[in-house]
Amino acid sequence: MDAGDYLLYFVYVFSTIFVIVNPIEATMVYVTLTIGLPPLEKSRIYKRATLVAFIIAILFAMAGDLVLRLFGITTDSLSVAGGVLLFLVAIDMLRGVHQQKKVTEEELKDANSREDISVFPLATPLLTGPGAITTVVVLMGSAESIAEKSIVILGIALTYTVTLIVLKFSDYIDRVLGITGVMVLNRVMGLILGAVAVNFAAVGAWNIYQSMAGG
Template sequence: MQDMAFFLGSFLSLFAIVSPLSGVVTFVSLTNNITFEEKNIIANKSVILACIIALFFAFTGGLILDFFSITIDSLRIAGGVLLFVVAFDMILGKVSRESITDSEIDSSIDRSDIWIFPIALPLLTGPGAISTVIVLMSSAASVIQSISVIVSILLTFAISLVLFRFSRRIYKFVGYTGMLVFTRLMGLLLAALAVNFIATGLWNTYVSFITLP
């Protein structure tokens, strides 16, 4: 039961920060002037690359923290602040400054490598997503929970791939207003996650401080 709760929490956390349905608007604007086949190729390559990046930090995040002598609670606090900034932008219905800016979208439209930047990185796997992956993996208390994080990553990007491949149909069906509503809902969930990260990090840091000899 505890492992299932951890899996659901991991998946919802990753899905909220990646927010693929919100990214559909940006993806459509970047691929509006190309054919369906070219759009699908970009969707495949960008989502696969984003997934690989997330998995890379899932497996190496702990080593990176150890190398720089950064505690997991420090990352929780820093990541929580970053996630809250992203969530605030989402609640206001804006494209997050953490993921991609309007000027970057404009300058990327005519480039052939948009599947790398800005779609794979940082639209899908920005600093917020990377921080979340590392925190979740470091919080896993068993092998089953570690596997749950990996499955959550794969499931999140599998859904992202489906949404991106059908992005034009989804955009026509849901519309810009529907996208804004979903973005605000994900922003609210992400804000709660950010507060939880910060509160847990601060409490653990405080406990560690007062128990020092």
Template sequence: MITEIISDNIGFFIYTLTSIFVVVSPISGVVTFISLTSKMTRGEKNEIAKKSVTLACAIALFFAVTGSIILNLFSINVDSLRVAGGLLLFSIAFDMMHAKVSRESITDEEISESQERTDIWVFPIGLPLLTGPGTISTVIVLMESTGAIEQKIIILVSIILTFVVCLYVFLFSRRIHKFIGYNGMLVFTRLMGLLLAALAVDLTSTGIINIFNLMN
């Protein structure tokens, strides 16, 4: 019995960590991060990375913890959020599979306008590049999908681990970009887009089926 519980929790941890990591997709944001910090020294770039990742992680944790309260406040069913979030994620995934920066995250105009600003760690890096509507809807749906306390803790740990990885990716962004190369970044972005599309379809189909069953 204990072995089954441990096995189930390990499987759940892998699922949640993979889901959150794919949605945040820190590697795909490397090019944008480098563009926004190109005129900065290494120290300034690292400071921006630490601040933006900390903010993004705090936002994700906040919505994970308060998600049920927000849904109840607006009388939104979690399955409706699954469908809406799934459609949003599929839109992001479609852009990623075409190696584009999703307009849900940040537009070309916002990148250009942010070049001279000092608070880019808040907008657009922290929000919405790292923690946008897609990430927020995903963590809320994950938290609402289980009633077990240990699995909710696993989700929170997965969020923190994802942003720890994200921090190191941004700290070593220039080296990663130099090592992988532009073509490597495109291949990785397309791969993440494919995985994200699969997650989006799963969320949408599950939401539709649950809504249909609720009506009958």
């Protein structure tokens, strides 16, 4: 791979992780849960939530292959399962289902009674849920070289850096875009995520077929 190939791979990795983390839509939940809190407390919450989400994503990216081996699961099998999962999430995004798969109504009610919402439900499952975890594990598992694995780590880091900035200006974004603007962007990202999901499933299924045919 030359420099151009690495750049295209980085764009693919970053866009894949970004659309599943979806910090733009996450602002809707964040703003709702932090209404009435002082600015200093809001700052502490989004910083801690983003840091915890980033750590969770990195841990699964680094240890995901070990976990798969422990349960006897191949990366290709996870790629197919993850593709199906991401496709279902993409369908909800295209239909405009508001964070139903990430944070349920029961979880939101539970969050309202908590003193600290930065870890739950913001860090997980909002910013790093099953979809994000599956995505980083599959990307790391399919990376064939140290350079590609480093690009995946960089993509994760950049995604959560952007997420930190988005949450910092969440009130402004909420005022400018409103629910309509956020949902339009959400549908666009849902379309991208759907394409990524199909690619995950297709590549995984093809590799499994080749493995079985070769055996």
